[in-house]
Amino acid sequence: MNIPFLSFKQSNDLIQDQILEAFKKVFDSQWYILGEALKDFEKQYADFNGVNHCVGVSNGLDALHLSLKSLGIGEGDEVLLPSNTYIATVLAVSFVKATPVFVEPDRNTYNICPNNIKKAITSKTKAIIPVHLYGQCCQMDEIMVIAKENKLLVIEDNAQAQGSACGPGLSGSFGDVNATSFYPGKNLGALGDAGAITTNDETIALSIRTLRNYGSQKKYFNHVIGHNMRLDELQAAFLSVKLKYLNQWNLERQQLAEIYNDTLKEVGDIVTPTIAKNCTHVFHLYVIRTKLRDELQKFLSEKGIGTLIHYPVPPHLQEAYQHLGYEKGSFTVAEELADTCLSLPIWPGMKPDQTVLVSKTIKEFFISHS
Numbered sequence: 001m002n003i004p005f006l007s008f009k010q011s012n013d014l015i016q017d018q019i020l021e022a023f024k025k026v027f028d029s030q031w032y033i034l035g036e037a038l039k040d041f042e043k044q045y046a047d048f049n050g051v052n053h054c055v056g057v058s059n060g061l062d063a064l065h066l067s068l069k070s071l072g073i074g075e076g077d078e079v080l081l082p083s084n085t086y087i088a089t090v091l092a093v094s095f096v097k098a099t100p101v102f103v104e105p106d107r108n109t110y111n112i113c114p115n116n117i118k119k120a121i122t123s124k125t126k127a128i129i130p131v132h133l134y135g136q137c138c139q140m141d142e143i144m145v146i147a148k149e150n151k152l153l154v155i156e157d158n159a160q161a162q163g164s165a166c167g168p169g170l171s172g173s174f175g176d177v178n179a180t181s182f183y184p185g186k187n188l189g190a191l192g193d194a195g196a197i198t199t200n201d202e203t204i205a206l207s208i209r210t211l212r213n214y215g216s217q218k219k220y221f222n223h224v225i226g227h228n229m230r231l232d233e234l235q236a237a238f239l240s241v242k243l244k245y246l247n248q249w250n251l252e253r254q255q256l257a258e259i260y261n262d263t264l265k266e267v268g269d270i271v272t273p274t275i276a277k278n279c280t281h282v283f284h285l286y287v288i289r290t291k292l293r294d295e296l297q298k299f300l301s302e303k304g305i306g307t308l309i310h311y312p313v314p315p316h317l318q319e320a321y322q323h324l325g326y327e328k329g330s331f332t333v334a335e336e337l338a339d340t341c342l343s344l345p346i347w348p349g350m351k352p353d354q355t356v357l358v359s360k361t362i363k364e365f366f367i368s369h370s
């Protein structure tokens with residue numbers, strides 16, 4: 001048996017001809033940075049996302065960084081973010097010298113808990129970064145009400161959930177400015193590093209266009225101290241090809257997740273994903289929880305099944321964040337997740353039979369451990 005954690009084989013086969021064509025078009029254009037391919041992709045992704053503006057940038061971390069910077073968040077400001085997020089969310093807050101304040105997620109959905117957000121607000125709180133973790137959209141209806149009542153800015157981290165929704169709105173369309181990543185393994189992935197911000201605010205969009213390109217709007221005239229954080233033409237052209245398949249690929253992920261849900265019901269102590277009322281999940285990751293996580297992972301690996309842990313160490317326990325003064329026990333929900341979560345294989349093109357086989361092997365493990 002050989003079931004990898006993730007494979008690009010099937011999706012790549014499907015788009016290979018179009019990718020090569022897109023490559024040739026950019027190659028022949030002799031224009032490789034800030035050109036037509038990027039403009040086209042930005043327009044298409046803004047339309048897909050239901051927002052007025054999309055600005056392509058170098059990666060998801062830079063998208064978060066520029067989002068915070070464009071909103072003027074900085075030293076002395078507190079930014080609320082989930083205690084179980086990927087480190088990039090926290091790093092972006094550090095880059096603008098603001099203070100990350102961790103908020104525990106809901107124990108069932110793993111997304112930032114609206115009630116816990118309310119409890120964490122102080123006079124210094126400036127913004128909230130809801131992270132649509134594993135592919136499930138946060139409860140943005142409730143979060144936007146809290147933000148409005150407390151005059152807080154909202155920056156969605158939509159790296160894992162392109163195409164998910166809360167009510168009628170898509171992830172990446174709720175916040176003042178929203179960041180996403182097109183890292184290859186994301187639901188919409190480039191063939192290298194890439195990211196984007198989405199917003200309805202024209203001034204913010206212009207500010208980010210300026211910041212991503214040396215702080216310049218006119219070549220060799222610099223308005224602000226900017227960065228080189230541009231999304232290149234090739235990646236933009238590839239992303240335009242892949243965007244056409246995003247909804248179909250998300251649907252495939254949802255169908256595979258459904259099979260896992262059915263076949264893992266009442267197996268050992270396994271907890272399968274819970275989806276909040278009003279929200280959808282596009283299963284960037286299919287994450288289960290079990291107290292026997294490490295043993296199960298080893299067993300699956302020996303049988304040729306790839307799994308990963310997202311994430312083994314929560315940000316507050318990372319060496320890089322020791323100066324914040326947290327310790328083990330500071331965020332017990334995040335810590336419990338880190339100790340018990342396991343991401344199972346899922347990708348567009350994975351065969352339903354493979355999914356069933358993974359579940360069968362998990363059952364075998366629990367039979368031998370009961």
Ligand SMILES: *Cc1c(COP(=O)(O)O)cnc(C)c1O
Binds near residue numbers: 059061062089159182
């Ligand atoms: C992947 C990811 C990022 C960072 O994206 P990069 O393109 O790798 O910089 C940020 N936040 C979350 C939640 C992610 O999963």
